Amino acid sequence: MEITETRVSPVEKPSGRLKGFASVTFDGVFVVRGIRIIEGDNGLFIAMPNRKTEFRCPGCGGWNVFHAKFCNRCGKEIAMSQPHDKNEDDPKNYHDIVHPINNEFREIIQSHILNEYQSETQGRKTL
Numbered sequence: 001m002e003i004t005e006t007r008v009s010p011v012e013k014p015s016g017r018l019k020g021f022a023s024v025t026f027d028g029v030f031v032v033r034g035i036r037i038i039e040g041d042n043g044l045f046i047a048m049p050n051r052k053t054e055f056r057c058p059g060c061g062g063w064n065v066f067h068a069k070f071c072n073r074c075g076k077e078i079a080m081s082q083p084h085d086k087n088e089d090d091p092k093n094y095h096d097i098v099h100p101i102n103n104e105f106r107e108i109i110q111s112h113i114l115n116e117y118q119s120e121t122q123g124r125k126t127l
């Protein structure tokens with residue numbers, strides 16, 4: 001699979017660890033948007049688009065989105081049994097929607113995005 005286009009939008013005034021967003025086109029026919037560029041303790045890395053999966057159904061154990069009324073797997077009503085004290089920012093409540101299945105391809109995507117990010121942000125400094 002070839003990466004045919006990489007677009008990066010740096011955050012104008014980054015205040016936290018989020019430095020920008022990226023979209024990547026594969027083979028000229030498939031685009032993934034909403035990849036985040038994050039500053040970690042060991043440098044920049046990318047986070048694939050994810051969604052919050054707040055709650056496991058007590059009946060079947062299936063993951064359900066935040067504030068789901070019925071389990072999307074078994075149909076059981078779960079709204080009333082959802083805990084209210086969960087930490088919404090806990091990473092284990094997030095699951096990637098799209099992601100590479102091996103580390104090798106993750107590295108390829110990441111290097112494309114970070115290279116593009118570096119040239120975007122360096123270009124701005126000279127303006």
Ligand SMILES: [Zn+2]
Pocket residue numbers: 057058059060061062071072073074075076
């Ligand atoms: Zn269920």
